[in-house]
Amino acid sequence: MYILQIAFGTPAFDEAVQLRYEVLRRPLGLTYTEEQLAEEYDQVHLAAYSNHSVLIGYLNLTPQDVEVIKMRQVAVAPDCQGKGVGKELVKAAEDLASQSGYKKMVLHARETAVPFYKALEYNSVGAQFEEVGIPHFRMEKAL
Ligand SMILES: CC(C)(COP(=O)(O)OP(=O)(O)OC[C@H]1O[C@@H](n2cnc3c(N)ncnc32)[C@H](O)[C@@H]1OP(=O)(O)O)[C@@H](O)C(=O)NCCC(=O)NCCS
Numbered sequence: 001m002y003i004l005q006i007a008f009g010t011p012a013f014d015e016a017v018q019l020r021y022e023v024l025r026r027p028l029g030l031t032y033t034e035e036q037l038a039e040e041y042d043q044v045h046l047a048a049y050s051n052h053s054v055l056i057g058y059l060n061l062t063p064q065d066v067e068v069i070k071m072r073q074v075a076v077a078p079d080c081q082g083k084g085v086g087k088e089l090v091k092a093a094e095d096l097a098s099q100s101g102y103k104k105m106v107l108h109a110r111e112t113a114v115p116f117y118k119a120l121e122y123n124s125v126g127a128q129f130e131e132v133g134i135p136h137f138r139m140e141k142a143l
Helices: 011-028 034-038 085-099 111-119
Strands: 002-006 044-048 057-061 068-076 104-110 123-131 135-142
Touching: 002 085, 011 044, 011 057, 011 068, 044 085, 044 111, 057 111, 068 085, 085 104, 085 111, 104 111, 111 123, 111 135
Parallel strands: 068 104
Antiparallel strands: 002 044, 044 057, 057 068, 104 135, 123 135
16 A cells, blocks of 8 residues: 545545545535535645555644644545554654654544554543544544
């Protein structure tokens, strides 16, 4: 597999939105609005591709301040989950953030994804809360 930074508004971005919809939104009966996607114009978008150049994973990064950056929308194609794709994507995001001078990665983890982030040395901070109608936990990791 390989990981690329893709640009907002390109065909690669549209393909990634479709993957995100299938993995993250459709199971919840939700969609992405034009407004929600428009807010992503200045975010960092990372996509993972198989050796046959098929999109298999995605995440995005949004700076919160000069030291903190937030990881969102981590999604791996269903038939590729549990094979290390998510781990490689998160590591690529951490490397990029660290090289750009950020000191801390933060995220909102779905309860079902907490073990995944714990395996990657993220710590849960604070109480459970609700987002997109399901339980989440704040998690973070020093870079
Ligand atoms: C959560 C998700 C991104 C993880 O990606 P993945 O490619 O399936 O995970 P990986 O195979 O890279 O797993 C990395 C590590 O986490 C562990 N892990 C992953 N899911 C786990 C789980 N549910 N419980 C326990 N450990 C888990 C793996 O065992 C592995 O540990 P190791 O490195 O010690 O072997 C992916 O499964 C997914 O897209 N799920 C649906 C959408 C979702 O929940 N996204 C997160 C939103 S916050």
